[in-house]
Amino acid sequence: MDAATDLRALGIEADDSSLRRAEYAYDASNYRVVPRVVVFPRTAEQVAAVATYCHHHGLVLTARGGGTGMGGNAIGSGVVADLSRYMTAVRSVDAHGRTATAQPGVVLTALRAAVHAATSGRFTFAPDPSSQSRATLGGAIGNDACGNHSVRYGRTSxxxxxxxxVTADGLRLTADRNGLRATVSGDPAAEHRAAELAVGMRKIAAANLAPLRTELERFGRQVSGYHLARLLPENGFDVARALVGSEGTCAIVVGATVSLVPQAASALLVCLGYRDVVDAARDVPMLRGFDPTAVEGIDEKIVATMRARRGPGAVATLPDGAAWLFVDVDGDSPEAVAAKASEVLEAATAQGRITGGRVVPDPEERALLWRVREDGAGLSSRLILGGDSGAYESWPGWEDAAVPPDNLADYLAEFADLLARHGLDGVMYGHFGAGCMHVRITFDLRTAAGVRVFRAFTRDAAELVVRHGGSLSGEHGDGRARSEYLPLMYSPAVMAAFAEFKRLWDPAGILNPGSIVDPAPVDADLALTGVPHRPWPTATDLGQPVPGKPAPFVHAVQGCIGVGRCRTHSGGVMCPSYRATGDETHSTRGRARVLQEMVRGASTPDAGWASQDVHDALDLCLSCKACSSDCPVGVDMATYKAEFLHQHYRRRVRPAAHYAFGAMPLLLPAAAYVAPLVNRLAPRLPLARRLAGIDPRRKLPVFAGRRAVHAALEDLPRNPRPDTVLFVDSFTRAFRPHVAGAAARVLSDGGRAVTCTTDGCCGLPLISTGQLGRARKRLRRLADALDGPGTVIVVPEPSCAAALAQDLPRLVDTPAAHRVSGRVRSFAAEVSVLLDGGWHPPRPMPGHVTVQQHCHEYAAFGATTQRAVLRRLGVPDVTVAEGCCGVAGDFGFERGHYEVSMAVAEHALAPALRTRPAESTVLTDGFSCTMAVDHLTATGAVPPARPRHLAELLDPL
Structure with a gap:
């Protein structure tokens, strides 16, 4: 049986390649199960066809949304159906009836945005888990997700x-608050099945009235098991809500109608500091009395990691403390909300446990604080701690237990003792107001001894949470991580009812087996076990080998834990190729998973660096570096790609584009002498483009002529005692020499003693194409040339600045290289320093600026660098095209990338250029961004625009 071929014959997109199977072998849990085939249904009818096929052939079928669940309930050994790629429509929003109807693959933030637009901001869909920017509605229904505001609004159910x-045998049914019916009237098989299921469910409820009433629905976050109490007579035989939280084990959701809640007119955040999470938890009952919309908590380890990874400005000013609660209050007017916030702060102060507190009125500051909380799952997996603590990694596995909020403090105190007894540490954050704690723990899941500790601890933790009247799962579902321990929580009668419910809906047991009913052991199928110990030497410094630990390259690629922030379509910059294609292959996570399979030697045994799967997965990576900053765990796919290409093409012929772009820095200095000829002939030589691997549709850059280069560079300052070195890279010299002159004049006007160097190259084209041996030689020479007594090195080209700041010390381990990298600043970052010193630009600023944020500057020098500088310069209106321009060095020019490059530009840059005011100045510090704007203008995709560098905007001449 060839399932993929059979399913394709039914018109269903199906893929059983080793590449695709590697991507879908993981979710965001500790587990790995390689599927047989992955399908991408477009309609409910196609889902039904897949289910019918699996039913007839006895194949396991697992429905999957965003793959962000931590319980291991989105992976399976048979057919995995990814509903997030095509089934993403919001069908309708009924403001009068306060409902919305949508397909299961719609991302929660997209659903909320559609509701907001359709109701003029009056209503919203309440569940908002931290993964809402990539988690889907179907996933939220499957796990009964909650979110930050569940203290007010409860669970998805x-x-x-x-x-x-769709049932296990491919029939389409509709479950509502009062029963079950055929989705399509006149379908006799579906009508018969609906009646049969209804009779069976009523029997289960009638036979278990007492245990269902006493053991289920005891408090708001009791998610574990099936929600059979919804079938009780007093609950109206609510089949729809009984199916919520069933984790795809009973039926596959292909559509949902959900209720909406009013959106408050005004809200404020109160931030409270505490000595520890136990003290914070003791204040929760008092805080709940103020009817807050959220009471969320984090500990100091997450905050320290955020500051270390993204800079001190990434975390707004917090009150003193080692743990914090974020208390959201809302109301009908700013005055009423401010008064309520003050009352909360006063009451918390009166309790005597807080170490500090403040109301946070600024929306941007509130957003920064909430991002710390929302990135908690990722940040806490690879912690960077201050002092002598060093760094360590932590994992899920017991990250979702919940207890009644009044019991939370005592539970946490005992939980800390339990961690200590097992020699473990934990990073605590979560929904304090609802009693649900997300704890990432320092399990060692790579060794047999560590796995034994994992099993012993999780069982003890299950017994502890049950003693405190809690639930093994508070919103992530039971999955592979917790289902084994459900008998500790529920009586044999309830467990038997769960089993009967599963058998009623799925007699053959093909739907997501192993979750809730008949589970595998919690230590089966762990992703980190079974990885061969190999040295994996690299040209890039990824850390020092540690005895008994995986090789630095293995440790680096295993950093991806499936959080999935790279699958978002808004906010941040990563991952541009995923945003363009919507394909898991082209997400940072997808690439990382294929790299993880490579180091396992699993899907492609013995391939190693020769892996074609990895090569294909990395092909559309733009090396934008945004993942190194946006990914909560700091996955740096640009670095991994460069290393892989370096190793992959050793003693092998490279693509023509690698040779062409790698040689460019050597050829550029001479280009000025033949610029008129090259500029005239290059567009007319398609064969030369083809031989160089350049797409014939891409507009080529115009070389500056010898006179223009001479005029721009001859007067550059050469101060014998400089405090600032202006590094003029080869691309600026060849294509935009006037930028170098403008930058030098700005720095001199700011009081700097400037000297300029124009004969160096950072080797970025060599790095991006993986020619790391040649890049290292060039960088070593450059480091020696730039090494000086404490001078600041300002680089007007952001990509070169990032290469010197980040790639240089990774490739060249010399004192000179580390000194140079520590002194490098982008031009925009240095302008901020000039402003700190009291400098003011000599000319008035424009009223509106449209900025294409350069990805490398975003990643290496701060996500808000350019925006912040422009505001400090007095520009009243700044529009930032937040997203990659699509050119990204050689990527946009290389044959085979054009369509994706243009699709990437359409995400942010092109719309910003189309909607900008006519008088708006277009700012593109990066040469790639300039080329993107020029190409969009030349092709008529956007109105004419002349991109400028910040140095030109500030030039005193």
Whole structure:
């Protein structure tokens, strides 16, 4: 049986390649199960066809949304159906009835945005888990997700009105608050199945009235198991909500109607500091009395990691403390909310436990604080701690337990003792107001001894949470991580009812087996076990080998834990190729998973660096570096790609584009002498483009002529005692020499003693194409040339600045290289320093600036560098095209990348250029960004625009 071929014959997109199977072998849990085939249904009818096929052939079928679940309930050994790629529509929003109807693959933030637009901001969909920017509605229904505001709004199950589902045998049914029916009237098989299921569910409820009433729905975050109490007579035989939280084990959701809640007119955040999380938890009952919308908590380890990884400005000013609560209050007017916030702060102060507190009125500051909380899962997996603590990694596995909020403090105190007894440490954050704690723990899941500790601890933790009247799962579902321990929480009668419910809906047991009913052991199928110990030497410094630990390259690629922030379509910059294609292959996570399979030697045994799967997965990576900053765990795919290409092409013929772009820095200095000829002939030589691997549709850059270069560079300052070195890279010299002159004049006007160097190259084209041996030689010479007594090195080209700041010390381990990298600043970052010193630009600033944020500057020098500088310069209106321009060095020019390059530009840059005011100045510090704007203008995709560098805007001449 060739399942992929059979399913394609039914018109269903199916993929059983080793590349695709590697990507979908993981979710965001500790587990790995390689599927047989992955399918991408477009309609409910196609989902039904897949289910029918699996039913007839006895294949396991697992439905999957964003793959962000930590319980291991989105992976399976048979067919994995990814509903997030095509089934993403919001069908309708009914403001009068306060409902929305949508397909299961719609991302929660997209659903909320559609509701906001359709109701003029009056209503929203309440569940908002921290993964909402990539988690789907179907996933939220499958796990009964909650979110930051569940203290007010409860779980997803509290907002589901009806579900359209496909059964294990391929029939389409609709479950609502009062029963079950065929989705399509006149379908006799579906009508018969609906009646049969209804009879069976009523029997289960009638036979278990007492245990269902006493053991289920005891407090708001009791998610573990099936929600069979919804079938009780007093609950109206609510089949829709009984299916919520069933983790795809009973039926596959193909559509849902959900209720909406009013959106408050005004809100404020109160931030409270505490000595520890136990003290914070003791204040929760008092804080709940103020009817807050959220009471969320984090500990100091997450904050320290955020500051270390993204800079001190990444975390707004917090009150003193080692743990913090974020208390959201809302109301009808700013005055009423401010008064309520003050009352909360006063009451917390009166309790005597807080170490500090403040109301946070600034929206941007609130957003920064909430991002710390929302990135908690990723940040806490690779912690960077201050002092002598060093750094360590932590994992899920017991990250979702919940207890009644009044019991939370005592539970946490005992939980800390339990961690200590097992020699473990934990990073605590979560929904304090709802009693649900997300704890990442320092399990060693790579060794047999560590796995034994993992098993012993999780069982003890299960017993502890049950003693405190809690639930093994508070919103992530039971999955592979917790299902084994459900008998500790529930009586044999309830467990038997769960099993009967599963058998009723799925007699053959093909739907996501192993979750809730008949689970595998919690230590089966762990992703980190079974990885061969190999040295994996690299040209890039990824850290020092540690005895008994995986090689630095293995440790680096295993940093991806499936959080999935790279699968977002808004906010931040990563991952541009995923945003363009919507394909998991082209997400940072997808690439990392294929790299993880490479180091396992699993999907492609013995391939190693020769892996074609990895090569294909990396092909559309733009090396934008945004993942190194946006990814909560700091996955740096640009570095991994460069290393892989370096190793992959050793003693092998490279693509023509690698040779062409790698040689460019050597050829550029001479280009000025033949610029008129090259500029005239290059567009007319398609064969030369083809031989160089350049797409014939891409507009080529115009070389500056010898006179222009001479005029721009002859007067550059050469101060014998400089405090600032202006590094003029080869691309600026060849294409934009006037930028170098403008930058030098700005720095001199700012009081700097400037000297300029124009004969160096950072070797970035060599790095991006993986020619790391040649890049290292060039960088070593450059480091020696730039090494000086404490001078600041200002680089007007952001990509070269990032290469000197980040790639140089990784490739050249010399004192000179480390000194030079520590002194490098982008031009925009240095302008901020000039402003700190009291300098003011000599000319008035424009009223509006449209900025294409350069990805490398975003990653290496701060996500808000350019925006912040422009505001400090007095520009009243700044529009930032937040997203990659699509050119990204050689990527946009290389044959085979054009369509994706243009699609990337359409994400942010092109719309910003189309909607900008006519008088707006277009700012593109990066040469690639300049080329993107020029190309969009030349092709008529956007109105004419002349991109400028910040140095030109500030030039005193």
């Amino acid at each position: 509290d907002h589901v009105e009806s579900l359209d589902v």
